Amino acid sequence: MTKTHRLDLLKNSISYFREAVSYAQQDTAETSQWKFAILHVVQAMELAFKERLRRVHPVFIYESIDKSDKTVSLRVAITRLRNPAIGNITITDSDKIKIEKAYDLRSQLTHFEFDHSHEHIELKFAEIFSFMIFFYRSQLELETSEFIDENQHNNVIQLVNARKELLERAQQHVATLENETVWICPECSEVTFIVSEQQCCFCHRKEAIVDCPTCGAENFEHDLIDISNAFDWAIDEGRVTVENFGMEEVCCPECVADTKQTIEDIKRSQYDEDMAMDEYYYQKGK
Known part of the structure; x- marks a missing residue:
């Protein structure tokens, strides 16, 4: 067998x-x-x-x-x-x-x-x-x-x-470039993606290079990560509202952990303030 x-x-x-x-x-x-x-x-x-x-x-x-x-x-x-x-x-x-x-x-x-x-x-x-x-x-x-x-x-x-x-x-073409940033191409995995041209000079893949809204670093557009699941979403009478805590919906991989932690810190701070106000009005009403 x-x-x-x-x-x-x-x-x-x-x-x-x-x-x-x-x-x-x-x-x-x-x-x-x-x-x-x-x-x-x-x-x-x-x-x-x-x-x-x-x-x-x-x-x-x-x-x-x-x-x-x-x-x-x-x-x-x-x-x-x-x-x-x-x-x-x-x-x-x-x-x-x-x-x-x-x-x-x-x-x-x-x-x-x-x-x-x-x-x-x-x-x-x-x-x-x-x-x-x-x-x-x-x-x-x-x-x-x-x-x-x-x-x-x-x-x-x-x-x-x-x-x-x-x-x-x-590679020879890349070697002749001066003051150019060249990345590993996500398509062919060669160091031939010319950032300023937003295109690989080997396999000719094109992709937009965008700034991270949080830190400003350049990234491939597909590398930005959606963090909107960390926002507070609500539905009131059929209308959707969202509290984004001053953050954009996407950021680069390097910023994800810190950005989500910042959101959690803001949520905790707001919760503490709400609890303090509730306690204040409770004591005041006695």
Whole structure:
């Protein structure tokens, strides 16, 4: 039974990987081709992770060690593989981010409207393809010929090399900039997001840079956190009122704890004042 399961995981992973490569090596700019390439390569990666966990112990491929009705998600698989007590595999934080972004991209392709360009998907494919070559060889002890033929390998390597060349050019461009702030891009995870241009010069992701209303520090717009749940909300005769204690609805991650503490301090102070006034009028009425 165990042998059959092993063959299912590994053979299916290789099958999906070969399908992904088949789509990727086609000389076309059709987004649909790259859509299937990323769908298949991420599926291949998820199955390969489960196979590696199975080799540690079959129970680790399941979400709960007490139940065998659902296997682990890709994110849980990464966590277990990196755990020194389980997989003890070195997967860098940078690779982890790229893997999770590819996984999220697959979810978008499958479940939501999709508007990414083929260049964007090609970039993600190149990242995962490179990682999987390493993973198959070093972690599943496969020869290259066991999961991809030589011609396919050479064709896709050209894509990986193209990505490397583009990254080098972007990094060279960044190096020529003076008095510019450059951040890690939330899309490609490279230090190529030029703040003043509000765009990455490598993957071309655009995002607004906004000031935190509390401390004034610049942040990616998506990084600001909604703290309105700390306000006092009330409904009176169908009309919604809110006491925000002089605070904005969002702030940067660095300010969240202090801002919420300030609100709690204000609430406590107001409560103490109300109690003092109630006591004052109570004593006065005696």
